[in-house]
Amino acid sequence: MRKLGKRKVSWLAGLVSACLLLLVGFNEHPPKQVEMTGMISVAHRGASSYAPENTQAAFRKGLELGADFLECDVHLSKDGELIIMHDDKVDRTTNGKGFVKDYTLDELKQLDVGTAFGATFSGEKIMTLDELLDEFYGEIGLLIEIKKSNLYPGIEEKVVALLKKHGDVSGIIVQSFDIESMRKIHSLLPELQIAVLMKPSTLLPSAKRLEDLTSFATYINFDVSYINKRMVDRIHAYGGKVLVWSKRDQQLISKAFQYGVDGIITDFSRWPVEEPTFMVRQ
Numbered sequence: 701m702r703k704l705g706k707r708k709v710s711w712l713a714g715l716v717s718a719c720l721l722l723l724v725g726f727n728e729h730p731p732k733q734v735e736m737t738g739m740i741s742v743a744h745r746g747a748s749s750y751a752p753e754n755t756q757a758a759f760r761k762g763l764e765l766g767a768d769f770l771e772c773d774v775h776l777s778k779d780g781e782l783i784i785m786h787d788d789k790v791d792r793t794t795n796g797k798g799f800v801k802d803y804t805l806d807e808l809k810q811l812d813v814g815t816a817f818g819a820t821f822s823g824e825k826i827m828t829l830d831e832l833l834d835e836f837y838g839e840i841g842l843l844i845e846i847k848k849s850n851l852y853p854g855i856e857e858k859v860v861a862l863l864k865k866h867g868d869v870s871g872i873i874v875q876s877f878d879i880e881s882m883r884k885i886h887s888l889l890p891e892l893q894i895a896v897l898m899k900p901s902t903l904l905p906s907a908k909r910l911e912d913l914t915s916f917a918t919y920i921n922f923d924v925s926y927i928n929k930r931m932v933d934r935i936h937a938y939g940g941k942v943l944v945w946s947k948r949d950q951q952l953i954s955k956a957f958q959y960g961v962d963g964i965i966t967d968f969s970r971w972p973v974e975e976p977t978f979m980v981r982q
């Protein structure tokens with residue numbers, strides 16, 4: 701009875717949000733509202749619909765738009781610095797070519813990570829994880845994704861050492877598709893919250909698998925297209941939480957409500973880039 705009441709409240713919150721979205725949807729480019737009662741909103745690579753992904757500009761925009769967390773992706777430079785970028789190569793987002801691991805930090809800092817997104821962002825520089833923590837931690841939560849840990853032996857120790865340097869880790873979550881890497885992070889710093897990212901092919905994890913994952917991970921996160929309510933309920937029953945992401949925020953928000961997840965990882969898409977989210981329905 702109590703559970704049903706909670707669900708009704710959640711749907712009501714969804715409808716109210718949807719109406720708000722409809723109202724703002726006719727302005728030219730207003731910020732997308734992704735505030736949803738009881739759900740965490742995470743700015744995916746920063747508010748990456750507004751500014752070049754994984755840059756200071758995108759992180760500042762995520763903070764401005766009221767996200768609860770900033771998500772970022774981390775690699776190691778040739779000289780062992782933790783830097784923020786999504787791909788293991790610099791080609792897509794900068795004016796350089798080649799692998800991050802073949803550049804020193806000084807060389808990476810010469811690259812322009814803004815122009816590929818838009819001329820107004822020309823001159824934007826790659827950030828280090830240390831710089832991100834310095835500027836944003838304390839203001840907003842951080843969801844730090846370790847990319848391609850197989851390319852970077854020792855990256856877990858480096859991340860943990862850096863987080864320890866910044867002290868309190870209660871507002872930080874570290875995540876990866878590499879489950880063993882996350883198990884290692886947990887063993888190095890048990891008080892840190894861990895998230896494991898599930899690959900698209902992942903079926904509903906078995907009871908044994910869920911027991912294992914939730915023994916060290918607080919969150920089990922999915923692309924919203926590869927999960928359903930049954931899986932979310934099952935993970936909740938094992939004490940885990942679920943965050944979902946998608947390239948399309950309309951689908952993301954609608955399904956997040958349907959499935960009862962704990963939060964969304966969003967690019968903060970702008971109207972009229974996507975269809976209105978009033979498609980959310982009971």
Ligand code: G3P
Binds near residue numbers: 744771786921965
């Ligand atoms: O936080 C989940 C999401 O970031 C995983 O996908 O490719 O955007 O890093 P990707």
Ligand code: CA
Binds near residue numbers: 771773845
């Ligand atoms: Ca990511």
